[in-house]
Amino acid sequence: MKPKLEVKLGNLTFKNPVLTASGTFGYGLEYSPFIDLNLLGGIVVKGLSLNPKQGNPTPRIYETPCGMINSIGLQNIGYEAFAREKLPFLRRFNTNIIVNFFGENLDEYLEMATRLEQTDGVHALEMNVSCPNKKSEWRRMGINPQLLREAVKEVRKQVRKPLIVKLSPQVTDIAEMAKICEEEGADAVSLINTIPAMVIDIKTRRSFLGTPTGGLSGPAIRPVAVRAVWEVAGVVKIPIVGMGGIMTAEDALQFIIAGATFVAVGTANFINPRATIELIEGIEKFLVAEEIRDINELIGTFRQ
Amino acid sequence: MNKFTEAKVISNEKLKEDIFLISIETAFAQQPKPGQFYILRTNERFDPLLGRPFSIFDAEENKLKFLYRIKGKGTSLISKLKENAQISITGPLGRGYPSPEGDFIVIAGGIGLASVYYLLRKFPQRAYLFYGVRNREEVLFYESLRDLSKELCVATECGSVGYQGLVTEVFKERGLRLNLPIYACGPMVMIKELDKIIEERENKCFVAVEERMACGIGACLGCVIETKNGMQRVCTEGPVFELRELKL
Numbered sequence: 001m002k003p004k005l006e007v008k009l010g011n012l013t014f015k016n017p018v019l020t021a022s023g024t025f026g027y028g029l030e031y032s033p034f035i036d037l038n039l040l041g042g043i044v045v046k047g048l049s050l051n052p053k054q055g056n057p058t059p060r061i062y063e064t065p066c067g068m069i070n071s072i073g074l075q076n077i078g079y080e081a082f083a084r085e086k087l088p089f090l091r092r093f094n095t096n097i098i099v100n101f102f103g104e105n106l107d108e109y110l111e112m113a114t115r116l117e118q119t120d121g122v123h124a125l126e127m128n129v130s131c132p133n134k135k136s137e138w139r140r141m142g143i144n145p146q147l148l149r150e151a152v153k154e155v156r157k158q159v160r161k162p163l164i165v166k167l168s169p170q171v172t173d174i175a176e177m178a179k180i181c182e183e184e185g186a187d188a189v190s191l192i193n194t195i196p197a198m199v200i201d202i203k204t205r206r207s208f209l210g211t212p213t214g215g216l217s218g219p220a221i222r223p224v225a226v227r228a229v230w231e232v233a234g235v236v237k238i239p240i241v242g243m244g245g246i247m248t249a250e251d252a253l254q255f256i257i258a259g260a261t262f263v264a265v266g267t268a269n270f271i272n273p274r275a276t277i278e279l280i281e282g283i284e285k286f287l288v289a290e291e292i293r294d295i296n297e298l299i300g301t302f303r304q
Numbered sequence: 305m306n307k308f309t310e311a312k313v314i315s316n317e318k319l320k321e322d323i324f325l326i327s328i329e330t331a332f333a334q335q336p337k338p339g340q341f342y343i344l345r346t347n348e349r350f351d352p353l354l355g356r357p358f359s360i361f362d363a364e365e366n367k368l369k370f371l372y373r374i375k376g377k378g379t380s381l382i383s384k385l386k387e388n389a390q391i392s393i394t395g396p397l398g399r400g401y402p403s404p405e406g407d408f409i410v411i412a413g414g415i416g417l418a419s420v421y422y423l424l425r426k427f428p429q430r431a432y433l434f435y436g437v438r439n440r441e442e443v444l445f446y447e448s449l450r451d452l453s454k455e456l457c458v459a460t461e462c463g464s465v466g467y468q469g470l471v472t473e474v475f476k477e478r479g480l481r482l483n484l485p486i487y488a489c490g491p492m493v494m495i496k497e498l499d500k501i502i503e504e505r506e507n508k509c510f511v512a513v514e515e516r517m518a519c520g521i522g523a524c525l526g527c528v529i530e531t532k533n534g535m536q537r538v539c540t541e542g543p544v545f546e547l548r549e550l551k552l
Contacts, residue, residue, distance in 0.1 A: 026523035034308050034521075046525075054535055061516050061526040063378075066350045068518060075525050075535060219350045247350065270354060270519040271345065273308050273394065 003287035004294040005280070007041070007261050009239055010162040010187040012123055014041040014096055017256070017295060018280050021243050021266030022047050022100035022126060022166070023072065027086040028093075034273035039280060042096035044264060045086070047128050049101065050108050050115075052078035057210035062199050067220030067245070068267060069197050071209040074102065074132050079115055091121040100166065102128040105136045106151060113158040124162035126190060127155055142168040142193075145180055152184040164241060167191040169221075169228055178232040178240075190241035190264065191232060192225045218267040219245040226258050233259020233300050247275065249282020256283075259300040306332065307397075313389040314367065316382075319444060322374045323415065324383050328391065329367050336360040338423035339400030339512050339544045342368065343520045344382060345392045352378045357517045357539070359419035359489075360396065368393075371418035371444075397520050398543050401487050401510055404430065407454060409479050409507075411498065412436070413471055413490020417444060419512040419543075420489050424452040433457065434479055436471025436490070440464040472497040483507060488547075496552050509547040513538055 005016035019042045025031060028043045037043065055075025062069045077085070082099075090097050099122050103109035109127070116122050129142035129151065141147040152165055165181040167174060169192040178189045194215025199208040207213075225244025232240055242260030245267065246252050252263040268275035283295070292298055311328040318324055326344075336342070338360070345355035356378045358370040374380050385391065401423055410420050410431045417435065424431055433453035437443055438461045450456045458466030459474040467474045472494055480501065485508040488498055495511050502509050515527040515538040522540035529538050530551040536542065 024519075024524060026521075030519075030521050030523040046523075055525065055528070058528060058530075059516050060528065061518050061524070063352050063354055066353060068353055070518070070524070070526060072525050075528070218353050267353070267518075270524060271350075272392075273519075273521065 001293070003284060003292060004296075005284060007239070007295060009124060009164070009262070012096060012162050014262070016041040016280050016283070017262045018252070018276055018283070019098065019241060019262055019264040020044050020269065020276060021264040022128070024266040024269045027082070028090050029086070031269065031273055035277050037093045037095055040095045040276055041262065042098050042123070043090065044098040044100055044126055045082075045090070046076055047074050047100045047102055048076050048079055048082055048112070049074065049103060050079050050112055052076065052081065059208065059210055062208040062214070064197070064199065064216065065220060067216050067218030069199055069209065069214035069216050070194070071211045071214035073211070079112065083119055087119070087121050096123040097121060098124045098126050098164065100126040100128050102131060104131070104133040106138050106154060109138075109151060109155055110158055113155045117159045117161055122161070124164060125159055126164040126166050127152070128166050128193075130168055130193060143171050145176060148177055149180045149184055152181050152186055156185040162187040164188040164190050166193055168193045169195050169224065174228050175231045175235045178236050182236045182238050186238060188239040188241060188262075189232060189236065190243065192221070192228050192244045195221055195224065217245065219247055221245045222251060226254050229255055229260050230258040230302060246279070247271070249279050249286060252279050252283060253286055253298075256295070256298050257300070257302050259302070261299055308394045309392065311368070311391050311393045313385050313387055313391065315387060316385050318383070320442065323371070323444070324374070325361070325369060325371050326382065326385065327367060327369045328393070330393070331366070333365045334363055334368055334396065336363050336368070336396035336422075337400035338426055339419060340396040340398050341543060342370070342393050342395030342397065343517075344370070346381050346385065352381070354378070354518055355394065355520070356382060357520055359512065359543070361418050361421050362425060363422065371415065371421070373415045394520055398539055399541065401512070401544050403427070404485060404487070406430070407432070407484055409475070409482060409484045409486045410434065410453070411471060411475055411486060411488040411490065411494070413494040414438075414442070416488070416490035416494070416512075418489075420487060421445070423487060424449070428452050429454050432479055432482060432484070434459065434471050434475045436460070436474070436494070438462065470494075470497070472501060476501050480505065486510065488512075492552075495547070499547055499550075499552055502547070510544050511547045511550070512543045513545060513550070514543070
């Protein structure tokens with residue numbers, strides 16, 4: 001018998017737990033020559049802001065052992081162009097569309113939340129708490145518990161659709177941050193975002209990137225991410241979207257056993273554009289082999 | 305759906321100290337355009353994590369050839385691939401050179417030859433080819449280039465063969481007056497010099513550029529280059545750009 005892969009986020013149903021990680025899947029259409037987007041649990045599109053954003057200077061990527069550091073700088077086409085040019089294409093597919101968003105300050109977060117709430121075809125929102133504006137006090141919302149609490153509380157007021165908060169691993173206690181999101185009404189938390197990292201060219205003494213630091217992703221960070229998911233699962237009841245270096249179904253299953261309801265595929269998309277589909281097939285195979293009838297029975301079953 | 309596929313290595317020949325020519329075979333015919341590229345991955349291990357993008361050097365039905373120089377870990381691993389090794393490839397990707405209508409000029413600097421050879425093969429005996437390398441030893445495929453081009457002009461920095469000097473200097477002296485569209489690939493210093501040379505002219509000039517790349521299909525925005533129309537993706541809007549559009 002085919003095992004049940006369906007999972008829920010608030011009152012939204014997903015045909016399986018496999019999502020794409022924001023920033024690694026463009027606006028979906030880039031991958032449509034390679035996979036059938038209808039098969040995905042959901043598509044989390046590239047981080048979106050109110051106005052278009054040019055992003056960081058080049059070079060923007062650098063490879064490290066079993067990983068890569070990126071310094072894209074949240075380049076995106078802005079809300080209007082997304083709604084006009086990208087969303088109509090995405091709406092043709094039978095999958096959930098989740099829009100990752102951010103702002104230059106709290107007002108912009110709220111404006112984006114309001115607009116996305118009113119946009120047909122957007123099923124859920126993912127709030128990126130890594131505010132890029134170095135001049136705004138809100139740049140610290142991802143790492144300061146009080147600011148996070150206020151930001152999530154205010155955004156929640158604008159949004160009835162399912163709201164996911166994407167957490168940064170750059171904190172002392174990620175479980176505390178997740179708990180705050182739950183208390184302020186978030187429907188889910190997603191973790192981990194990339195880990196701040198640095199690579200130096202010893203001859204020029206400059207960064208190998210166009211900026212001093214970037215975000216580390218890929219298999220190198222996976223054990224850190226699994227641990228973070230396990231810690232968060234210990235304190236919150238809302239679903240967790242686990243991500244960080246997932247390359248295979250086996251990797252994804254670790255996250256699910258640690259407590260994740262959903263898994264998101266990021267960097268693996270760059271290496272194998274069919275990674276998401278292979279993950280769904282692999283998870284299903286595992287469930288059959290282990291005689292588990294429903295994926296929900298596996299979530300958070302880590303044994304100590 | 306078949307842009308991502310497995311391929312088998314037919315040969316991987318060392319041409320010079322650090323320059324290799326790899327030939328691979330896929331299950332179905334490939335139809336790349338000159339200037340497009342493929343991403344090659346040696347599988348299974350995640351270090352290095354990413355595939356490596358290579359310009360299409362030559363193609364015939366289901367066989368593809370790539371000319372490359374060992375630059376780091378990724379290309380070094382690829383250079384060690386033996387006959388019958390399995391690799392995965394994604395491609396053809398990107399926007400290649402527009403098809404030349406009549407005669408045209410090709411300027412290749414060093415390993416930049418990898419990007420323009422297929423153009424010469426597709427449009428034989430129509431190109432005035434200016435090919436620059438450091439010395440005699442670095443000249444590759446001399447006979448084929450002579451046969452494929454209308455006129456071949458080799459430039460070496462030391463003068464050990466052909467004209468002495470930079471390929472751009474030789475082009476300025478002998479090619480500029482031809483007033484034909486230019487197709488070029490080479491190091492950034494060459495592209496910048498070319499930009500200065502054609503500043504006052506009206507020749508169309510298409511250049512293939514390089515940038516570190518992750519996905520190769522336009523999703524990650526890692527390989528962008530600054531142009532007059534903002535940041536553009538080398539993998540999607542490029543790798544061939546109209547030179548005057550670039551902000552160098």
